[in-house]
Amino acid sequence: MAQGSGVALRAAGDALMDAIDLALYDACHEEGCPICRLRLAGERRYLLRLLSEFVNDAFVRERYIASLGFCPQHARQLQALEQDRWGDGLGNAILCEDLLTRMLKALHQHRETWTHCSAPRGWRPRRSRIALPHALTPRSLCRVCELGETLVARNSERLVRAAAEAGELWEAYADSTGLCWDHLRQALEYVSSDNSLAAVRLLDQSINRLQALTAALDSYVESHDYHHQGEVLSAEVRASWLHAVAWLAGEEL
Ligand SMILES: [Zn+2]
Numbered sequence: 001m002a003q004g005s006g007v008a009l010r011a012a013g014d015a016l017m018d019a020i021d022l023a024l025y026d027a028c029h030e031e032g033c034p035i036c037r038l039r040l041a042g043e044r045r046y047l048l049r050l051l052s053e054f055v056n057d058a059f060v061r062e063r064y065i066a067s068l069g070f071c072p073q074h075a076r077q078l079q080a081l082e083q084d085r086w087g088d089g090l091g092n093a094i095l096c097e098d099l100l101t102r103m104l105k106a107l108h109q110h111r112e113t114w115t116h117c118s119a120p121r122g123w124r125p126r127r128s129r130i131a132l133p134h135a136l137t138p139r140s141l142c143r144v145c146e147l148g149e150t151l152v153a154r155n156s157e158r159l160v161r162a163a164a165e166a167g168e169l170w171e172a173y174a175d176s177t178g179l180c181w182d183h184l185r186q187a188l189e190y191v192s193s194d195n196s197l198a199a200v201r202l203l204d205q206s207i208n209r210l211q212a213l214t215a216a217l218d219s220y221v222e223s224h225d226y227h228h229q230g231e232v233l234s235a236e237v238r239a240s241w242l243h244a245v246a247w248l249a250g251e252e253l
């Protein structure tokens with residue numbers, strides 16, 4: 001991987017590469033799908049800033065309430081981050097206390113509605129048609145997921161342009177682990193019909209990588225046969241099943 005040239009490019013390159021390019025360039029030198037890496041890093045940064053600065057921010061809080069907290073994955077991540085970083089749960093407690101108080105109030109209201117609801121005699125029992133109150137209905141997506149999707153869109157679009165330009169950013173990508181399946185699919189959606197070369201370059205990179213990966217997987221499976229017992233496996237073969245799962249499911253937290 002051409003990391004040395006990146007230093008020169010950084011030194012000379014503010015005019016050539018902006019912050020998005022540099023982040024993408026750096027992510028290409030890490031293990032795993034660069035678009036996943038940037039999404040995970042951006043989401044983690046958001047959650048850490050939330051805990052250190054924005055727990056009491058009115059706008060952030062309003063958005064948290066509107067989505068009834070975060071999705072299960074990001075709620076768990078927020079909990080783990082605070083536990084790991086501060087060994088405490090004050091930020092989580094403040095956010096949850098506010099949200100749960102509102103939900104509790106709404107549950108009381110909902111209970112009242114049910115208390116005064118009685119079907120006329122002779123009606124067949126049916127499933128509930130009583131809508132949940134406004135305060136118990138999410139009005140927006142998890143903010144962290146939304147941010148992550150914005151980062152994926154922005155970086156995928158940039159990568160497609162890099163594929164067309166075939167400059168230093170593309171060279172770094174071409175030499176990287178490459179995109180996971182979901183992000184390859186999304187990147188191809190950003191290719192316009194007058195830019196087919198970008199699609200061909202993206203596909204060639206993934207095809208080459210998958211050919212190597214399937215060969216390594218084949219060796220890994222074969223190594224479990226008793227004829228191959230005791231054979232020393234290369235690092236690439238040993239990790240092939242993990243890389244295959246990452247290609248299908250994306251990088252993990
Ligand atoms: Zn990915």
Ligand SMILES: [Zn+2]
Nearest residue numbers: 071074142145
């Ligand atoms: Zn989420």
